[in-house]
Amino acid sequence: MESFYMRVKKADEAGYAAALAGLAHNKKQETRRMDAVARKLAAMDGGHNKFLESIIVWLDVRAPRYWWQEADTFRLSTKQSESTMHTLTEELSAIDIGDPAAVAAFIADNFEPNSCSPQTLAWIYQTVPQKNLIEIKKKLPEGFLQTRMWCMSYKTLRNIILQRRSHRLPHWKEFIRQVLAQVEHPELLPTLEREKKTDVQQ
Numbered sequence: 001m002e003s004f005y006m007r008v009k010k011a012d013e014a015g016y017a018a019a020l021a022g023l024a025h026n027k028k029q030e031t032r033r034m035d036a037v038a039r040k041l042a043a044m045d046g047g048h049n050k051f052l053e054s055i056i057v058w059l060d061v062r063a064p065r066y067w068w069q070e071a072d073t074f075r076l077s078t079k080q081s082e083s084t085m086h087t088l089t090e091e092l093s094a095i096d097i098g099d100p101a102a103v104a105a106f107i108a109d110n111f112e113p114n115s116c117s118p119q120t121l122a123w124i125y126q127t128v129p130q131k132n133l134i135e136i137k138k139k140l141p142e143g144f145l146q147t148r149m150w151c152m153s154y155k156t157l158r159n160i161i162l163q164r165r166s167h168r169l170p171h172w173k174e175f176i177r178q179v180l181a182q183v184e185h186p187e188l189l190p191t192l193e194r195e196k197k198t199d200v201q202q
């Protein structure tokens with residue numbers, strides 16, 4: 001069993017045709033010839049690959065909160081998340097804490113492997129009758145899995161790949177692998193393989 005969790009499902013993608021039409025304005029070229037130009041410019045930072053900002057992708061990502069903390073440092077994007085305040089309290093109050101199978105199933109669905117024991121869940125559960133949301137949040141292990149819809153441009157995605165494909169948290173490699181397998185134009189993005197001169201050192 002994997003010791004970490006990462007799941008990416010592309011929800012939507014848009015903007016390729018318009019981005020290339022914009023690119024064609026530069027030298028008044030024909031739009032139909034822009035695929036090759038886009039491929040050439042995609043890796044040229046410093047102004048030439050601005051068209052990547054017009055291609056937008058929506059990714060539905062389920063990952064532990066400690067990974068989200070790192071993902072949040074990428075500011076040029078927007079996210080909508082599950083509320084830990086509302087959904088978690090309701091889901092917790094619905095489980096039969098005396099049933100080991102129900103407890104194990106709840107842990108498997110909601111936490112990364114090895115991040116929440118039945119004892120820890122019972123400790124969190126003690127807070128439920130008080131309906132004190134702050135106390136539940138304080139007790140929540142960092143391995144709690146949260147789903148968020150993450151919307152960003154290919155430019156931001158490019159930045160993420162260059163900064164994180166060599167990162168020591170295995171989640172990043174897996175995130176990039178799943179993203180590249182689903183986007184419509186992986187040829188405009190860096191590959192998962194590291195190229196020493198362009199990568200950010202950890």
Ligand SMILES: Cc1cc2nc3c(=O)[nH]c(=O)nc-3n(C[C@H](O)[C@H](O)[C@H](O)COP(=O)(O)OP(=O)(O)OC[C@H]3O[C@@H](n4cnc5c(N)ncnc54)[C@H](O)[C@@H]3O)c2cc1C
Nearest residue numbers: 070072073074075076077156159160163164167200201202
């Ligand atoms: C190995 C590693 C360790 C790290 N450790 C830490 C850490 O300990 N603490 C921490 O806080 N961060 C840490 N970071 C995060 C890092 O500082 C960046 O915040 C993060 O990687 C996002 O990168 P970015 O700024 O390029 O991306 P984005 O936030 O997506 O920004 C993209 C580009 O837009 C520019 N930009 C964004 N917002 C503005 C703005 N308001 N005004 C002007 N320009 C803007 C950026 O300069 C950048 O060029 C770490 C990163 C790595 C790779």
